[in-house]
Amino acid sequence: MTNSYAFLATCARGFETQLDHELHALGIEHTTPSAGGIRFDTSFITAMKLCLWSRIANKIELLLGECYAPHEDAIYDLGRNLPLEPWFSPTSTFCIRAHVNDKKFTNSVYLSLKLKDGIVDHMRDKWGQRASIDTERPDIVIGLQVVQRRARVFLELQGDPLNMRGYRRRQLQAPIRETLAASMIAVSNWDPETSGFIDPMCGSGTFAIEAALHATNTAPGIQRHFGFETLPCFPDYAASWRQLREEARDLSKRTRKSLNASIRAIDIDDSALDIAQNNAQTAGVAELIEFSKGDILKLRPTPAVLVTNPPYGERITVNDLELPEFYYQLGRHLRTFNDASLTIISVPELLKKNMHMKPAERIPTYNGPIPCEVARYELGRRGPSTADHD
């Protein structure tokens, strides 16, 4: 029988519902939403599949143990009681990455050392030797999370965060995370068979590339490696992993043959378009995206799904317009569109005060450290969102 383990998939704040739907579509039956992620039980093979296929998750972590932790010694005991096999081996290296958000504990390094001491004492008892620590290129990455006296220890399966798909070799100053871009595409409800897709301010091309990967059923992780590939138990799963990758490649090839989707990436800046085209080439989807130079404020009204991230934050003017004026013009222009929708990320004040449209959906989130909002507006006949707002 295949063993089942407890997992946590994390995502950008506010997108737990989209992640939950995605996990169900990928075959996970029972899920429990938790802060910033979704918990579920599944096999190690399915967890590898999630690393390969999830567009929305940032991390896939296997829960090794958890406890109530009123003091530091509880963290040592937790380490001492973790299952060593099949995850660790005496000849593999490991490191601990701690995320501590608890008034009781202020020194996350000290907590990591406590956990490490517990784990290596357990190793010495069991094997007569211990694995060594490597913080640069460890075989095994252990996550320690302590929040409100609850300590959880995870085995991180993804390695580099899942947003690092491997195609964004060049980027502009404010690129959006690939997983956040994919989450917004999920919010836009874009169906490649029925509507065209446009990012009218494409920057380094992330939305258009994610849209093309989605439309072609291409696994977002097909070009990269994952943390689980260096686990001591990986040889037992290597054949299943090869099969998952082969199946993913076949599906993408088959979908491409019959694909008839329109994906456009537009920017006012030549150098952005150059970078976007380069990245699309690296992602293997350049021929599926139509790139063009243009100003969003002059874009011909088109029935399409628009997903974009305009300038905000550190930028003060766009096209010589102050940011509030640019957003006002943007709202005014987009209200001339029919049978279209706009899914946009920006700071809430700029959207609320200047777009003069009522969003069909709004999700407070973060883009990096900046508190932002994702809003979806239905434009023209598709919805009632042209009513003034604020």
Ligand SMILES: C[S@@+](CC[C@H](N)C(=O)[O-])C[C@H]1O[C@@H](n2cnc3c(N)ncnc32)[C@H](O)[C@@H]1O
């Ligand atoms: C925040 S960046 C977009 C980042 C992009 N999502 C990425 O992943 O790299 C905003 C982009 O809007 C473009 N832009 C600014 N004003 C524009 C306009 N009026 N029309 C079209 N593009 C514009 C800028 O050149 C810039 O590339």
